[in-house]
Every structure is written in C-alpha cells, then in structure tokens.
Amino acid sequence: MTPDRLKEIRGIDLFKNISDRSFASLTQAAYAQNFPPNVELITEGDPSDFLYIVISGSVELFANWDKNETTLATVWPVSSFILAATINKGPYLMSARTGEKSLIVMLPSEDVRQTFENDPEFAKSIVSELAEYYRAGIRHAKGLKLRTSKERLANYLIKTGKKNDGATQFLLKYEKRRLASYLGMTPENLSRAFASLKELGVRVDGQKVSLDNMPALIEFAKPTALIDG
Template sequence: MSHIMPESDYPDVRSLHLFSEMADLNFSALMRGSYVQNFPPQIDLIIEGDPSDFLHVILSGSVELSSGWNGRETVMATVRPVSTFILAATIKDAPYLMSAKTLEKSRIALIPSQHVRDIFATDHDFARAIVTELAQCYRSVIKSQKDLKLRTSLERLANYLLRQHKGLDGTGEFELTLEKRKLASSLGMTPENLSRAFKGLLPYGVEVDGNRIRITDKDDLTKFAKPSPLIDDYSI
C-alpha cells in the first residue's frame, strides 16, 4: 500500500520548481510526512468534491483530470511527470473540483495538505514558488479555454499535433502519447469525430497509422492551424 517516501525519491520532487527554492529543513520535514505509492492503471486517486487531503506529485506514468455533471463527463487535462496537481484546492483547503485517475501504471507522491499549508505559512521561498506555479496553472487553463471557445475541433486537433511535433526530431513522425479516445475527450470531441478529424487533416499533410502520426507538410498544416503563442505556447 502506501509507504513513507524513500529518500531515493527526494531528488525528483526537489527538482520541481515548486520545491527547489525552499529551505532544506522544511523540504525534509515535508518529505518525511509524505507517502509514495505505485498505482495500476485506471485507479481513481481523487473524486471531485472530496476534501483535499493531499497534494499529489506525479513521479512517473500519467494522470487524467476530469469532471462530471448530471451524468455527463469531460476530461479537463492530462498530467505528466514531474508535476503537481490540485495545488489550488490544497492551498485553499477547499474541495477538489476535478477527479483524478491513473491512465497507466504511475508512481505518485502524496504530501499531506495540512503540512503544505503549514510550511507555506512560514517558508517564504516556498510561498513565492507556489505563487509562480499557481499563476502558471491559471494561465494554462485560460489558454485551454480559449482553445475550446475559439476553435473548431479540426483546428484544435491541428494545433495539438503541431504542439506535439514541436521540438521533436525533424522527421515529422511521432507517436501519440494518448489513447485516441482520451485524446478526443481532452480535445473536447467524441472518438468518432476525432477519427473524422484526422481524415479532415489529410489534405494538409497529416498521415495516420495507428498511433503513428506523420506530418508531411508542416508549413501547410501550420497555415491551416494558425497557432498562436497566446494559446499554444505553454511556456509563457
């Protein structure tokens, strides 16, 4: 089940911007009260509405954040290592707004929210790091909302592919990191429509073979997708 976090995991957590500046003493204290656990795929980590007992740090694997209402459900985001999630709920000591479940085998650190709040109140470097992290999270959601409200599903897919393609080798070929049904939901569309959307991008040089994507004419795709730094650049 859960284990006190072994010291071998400290460096991974410490390397996060959120924890890199805080006092050694506080970091150790935080870690000593924390747990690490390996989860199989498809395990519910959090149900929306629950009190926020732990700040979660994903060390490996991937986690999906989703929300539901009145029988409907939607994927809000997918989280990959190494990063935290549900920081805002922890800080505000408020209920989670999203559910979280593992997509694959994942290693997750659990830091008691009360400890985070305690140390937040006394370690000013930690407090400042939290501010930066929260501002980043906030801006990410705004970007995602702009993506959703201003673009068609075809445009969203095109921009998603360009973002994935960025910074990879120049071959123009890569693998989807998400199951297509998950991808569809995180892009705000149905699996059926994603399938058709891939077809719709064929004229712009997108070839699909299972999880393998080939972009044969990046300029053409870019001309269609019209990426904007104010929506697609996650670093600003």
C-alpha cells in the same frame, strides 16, 4: 520514502528553492504508492487532503456532469497536481485517475499549508506554479471558444511536433479517446477530424502521426503563442 525518491521530488520547480527544513517537514509524513492503470485517485468534490506528485506514469484530470465526462489535463512526471485546492482548502474540482501504472507521492495538505505559511520561498514557487496553471487554463478556454474541433486538433498536432524537437513524425502520448476528450470532442469526431486533415498531409496509423505538409497544416491551424503556448 527512499533518499532517491526524495531527491527526485526535491528537483521539481515547486521545491527547488525551499529550505531543507521546509522540505523535511513537508515530506516527513509523505508516502509513495504504486497504482495500477485506471485507478481513481481522487474524486471531484472530495476535501483536499493531499497534494499529489506523479513520479512515474501519468495521471488524467477529468470531471463529470450529468452523464458527460471530460479530460481537463494530463499530468506527466515529475510534477504535482491539485495544488490550488490544497492551498485554498477547497474541494477538488477535478477527479484524477492513473493513465498507466504510476508511482504517486502524497503530501498531507495540512503540511503543505503549514510550509506555505512559514517558508516565503515556497510561497513564491507556488505563485509561479499557479500563475502558469492559470495561464494554461486561459489558453485552454480560448482554444475551446475560438476554434473548431478540427482546428484544435491541427494545433495540437503542430504543438506536439514542436515538443518533439520539431519532428514531423511522433507518437501520440495517449489514447485517442482521451485526446478527444481533452480537445473537447467525441472519439468519433476526432476520428473524422483526423480523416479530414489527411488533405493537409496528416497521416495517422495507430499512435503514429506524421505531418507531411507542415506549411499547409500551419496555414490552416494558425497557431499562436497566445493560445498554444
């Protein structure tokens, strides 16, 4: 791997505080690889041989069961995925595929576990990371169990607006069918949910979204930090 790339990886929360020695042994056998869009990187059930890091592009984490498929998360640069499986030596619980052309770094799981054993700072970083993942998972489950799909969409839009510096206009970060899957509904249902949010000032044109009546939308969606982070 090139020095530039190493530096980029070093910057993520997971590696920020670890020793140079740990970082070196962690990345010693690592390698980066470019993937075209829509390539399946791992399949749920596989043994966790690598910890993955997205350098550029994006990765969709999804799962299948009996003809159904659902997106559980999307990973954006620069961050790792599949950490919990790596640490616990368990099989992956999610499959992963590139959402677009992506540069991916793979660290052998054995090295990750080794470093985890030896470098207390690394262990601490992993704790923070996992705690956040876990809490994100709780939030996701709360949304699914407490809200209707229309409410989930409304809150997603509000949240996305906030992330874009509170802009009332922004672009959806990914395809609608993936958004639908992430929000736990079918594409048809998402389409209808968008249509029915029109009366709350939600306009959609392709990937462009504008929220023209924020107060009304918020009153309907009832966002809360305890679900929407």
